[in-house]
Structures are given as structure tokens and as C-alpha cells.
Amino acid sequence: MKILSLNLNHRSRLRKIPDQLYDVLTGLSPDVLCFNEYVDSDSHLNFKANLKTMRYKDISISAKIDGIDHNQILIATKTSHQLGELKGPAVTQHATTNFLHVITSEGLNIIGLRVPSIKGTELESYWVELVDNLNGLIREEVVVIGDFNCNPFKDSKGPAASMKSLESNSYTIPRPIGDFSYINYDGTQTSCIDHVVVSSLLNVSRCEYLEKLGEVVIAGKKDTGPITDHCGLLVEIN
DSSP states (O other), rough: EEEEEEEEEOOOOOOOOOOOHHHHHHHHHEEEEEEEOOOGGGGGHHHHHHHHHHTEEEEEEEOOOTTTOOEEEEEEEESSSEOOSSOTTTTTTHHHHEEEEEEEETOEEEEEOOOSSHHHHHHHHHHHHHHHHHHHHTOEEEEEEEOSSTTTOOSSSHHHHHHHGGGGTTEOOOOBSSSSSEOOSSSEEEEEEEEEEEEEEEEEEEEEEEEEEEEEEEEEEGOOOBSSSSSSEEEEOO
16 A cells, blocks of 8 residues: 655644645656645545546545634545544644544554644644653554654654654654755755554564655755655555
8 A cells, every 4th residue: 555645834823735746646656645834625525526537436634713813634545444443632722623533444543644843842742742642542553644743863852752652552663765855946945754664463574755756846955846845654564
């Protein structure tokens, strides 16, 4: 199974879906799409219709809360799926909208998320609840993928430590191949904050940051015409 995760950089605002994204999807043909930092709207009906044309059978989108600007998660699968019961940490409304749990017809739990830009005790509470919730699924086949807003391979405290603690409870965190997953538009700052966490029941054969695909720049300096400011995270599971 091939899973593509991508932060679309909507920044809580409605934005057009770039045409180049379809070139990426055609070139990679992922079985599962997990888009984060996505904002849904009726103006994206054509986008979702195009996904259907590309054989994505089921499309689910995380909750939308009226009255606040927020990002959402979109998960599309080529096999059928149903909504799972797991919810995002209840510490903030942004944690709710930036989290989506689906279960495929094969029984795979897929969780798409973006850890919101929160700090202090609110962020600590987020991670305590997230880790507790995921530890409740250790007997299941689980993939948690998206923008974790931390780097467990570089940092040793705070969110990174909480994330790494999952490895003591039947999860693995494969290190993606690639130099960065986020780059600002003048190319002066990069980081590795997009990751995948998988249960020990699954085998990851590929985990890679995709900066480009052919002539299409997925993430890069503004003058290169990138789709977004995050690389695609491509994961293959056997």
C-alpha cells in the first residue's frame, strides 16, 4: 500500500488547489491520500470530483467548526473506508479539526493529523492525550501520518520525547529519506516535521520526502513555483 501525505499550506484560509497536484497524484498513484492544512469549501467540489475520477472511492474530511478559521484533514482511499471513533485531543478546537481517523475495508486504521501551533501546558496536554489514545490501539494495524510539528530524530525533549515514547508501546517511527520536509519560501529555513508512526504489525518498505516529481516542484523556494512549502511524505507498507 502506498500512502501520500502532504501539507497543502492553506493556513486556515480557502485556497485554490494547484493543477500541478494532479500531476503528482497521477505520477505516484498512491492508494491513500492524507492532506493536512486543508480548508474545505463548495469551491472544491471539482477537486473532490477529480479525486473520484482518479479512482479514490471514499473521501472523508475532518470536522468544520463555524465561526473560527481553521485547517482540516482530508483522507481519500481507493478502497472503501468508514470513519473511526478516535478523536483529536480535546485541548483546543484546532486539535479537533486537524485530526481524522478512518478504517479501511481491509481493517487498517489511518489517522491523518497536523499538530496545531500551540505551546506550553496546552501542547503538553495535547501530547499526553494523543499518546494515551494511540496506546489504546496497539493491537490494531495503525498508520498515523502528517505534520507533527516536531522532529523526533533531532529533538530530545517536549513533543519529540512524547512522540518517541510511542516506540516503547509497539509503534515504530521510520526515519524518512530526504534532507527536509518543510522549507520557507526564500529557502533560508528547513526542518523535518512531517512523519509517520506505524504499529509493529506493519512493515514499512519506503519512507521518503518528495521535494520534486519530474518537473513538478512540490516544495521549494518561491521562485521555483512550488505546490506548497512541505515535501510530500511517501510511505509504502507491506
